[in-house]
Amino acid sequence: DAGVTQSPTHLIKTRGQQVTLRCSPKSGHDTVSWYQQALGQGPQFIFQYYEEEERQRGNFPDRFSGHQFPNYSSELNVNALLLGDSALYLCASSPYYSGANVLTFGAGSRLTVL
Amino acid sequence: ELKVEQNPLFLSMQEGKNYTIYCNYSTTSDRLYWYRQDPGKSLESLFVLLSNGAVKQEGRLMASLDTKARLSTLHITAAVHDLSATYFCAVDSGNTDKLIFGTGTRLQVFP
Numbered sequence: 001d002a003g004v005t006q007s008p009t010h011l012i013k014t015r016g017q018q019v020t021l022r023c024s025p026k027s028g029h030d031t032v033s034w035y036q037q038a039l040g041q042g043p044q045f046i047f048q049y050y051e052e053e054e055r056q057r058g059n060f061p062d063r064f065s066g067h068q069f070p071n072y073s074s075e076l077n078v079n080a081l082l083l084g085d086s087a088l089y090l091c092a093s094s095p096y097y098s099g100a101n102v103l104t105f106g107a108g109s110r111l112t113v114l
Numbered sequence: 115e116l117k118v119e120q121n122p123l124f125l126s127m128q129e130g131k132n133y134t135i136y137c138n139y140s141t142t143s144d145r146l147y148w149y150r151q152d153p154g155k156s157l158e159s160l161f162v163l164l165s166n167g168a169v170k171q172e173g174r175l176m177a178s179l180d181t182k183a184r185l186s187t188l189h190i191t192a193a194v195h196d197l198s199a200t201y202f203c204a205v206d207s208g209n210t211d212k213l214i215f216g217t218g219t220r221l222q223v224f225p
Contacts, residue, residue, distance in 0.1 A: 108155075
């Protein structure tokens, strides 16, 4: 049973560019959350998607947007990249209303902005 | 605003020794999570503590939760090199799956 899969694993962009990161949730999970983890820091919640809608959002600017598809997979888009957007982006999935005790994290996408 | 603080931020310990990592949080919550992260890797769930007084043990690690004190501890017994990693505690903010993480404790175990 595949867990949470993310792509790409690594990517390099320059300031001002746009990036799209992808996530496929664990089988049986319908909710996807995205976290940003800067170097040496704990992960920070970006937003959560369920039924193709953004359900919760953390303190991130509108440059960060997302999408969830009918098959529950999700994308994270970041526009007008800044140097400070360099981080590991983690996707996590769970069944809705199940609580974080069944949250499963993917391996992450490491974004470097030059 | 919910805050989660861990200490120490960095811990270097000799194999065979015992130590405790502390996690304090700023608001009422009866759900606390401990994760392990190896360099460049994702988060591995270690413990889920769902009520006051909960204690869970796995191998050389034991976690406990005191919701009245808003404190969780992760105790390491007779450390071994394989435990070297960064450990995070996280608190459920009250909303489904939205975790607030601490800054992490980087543990290094040396011979």
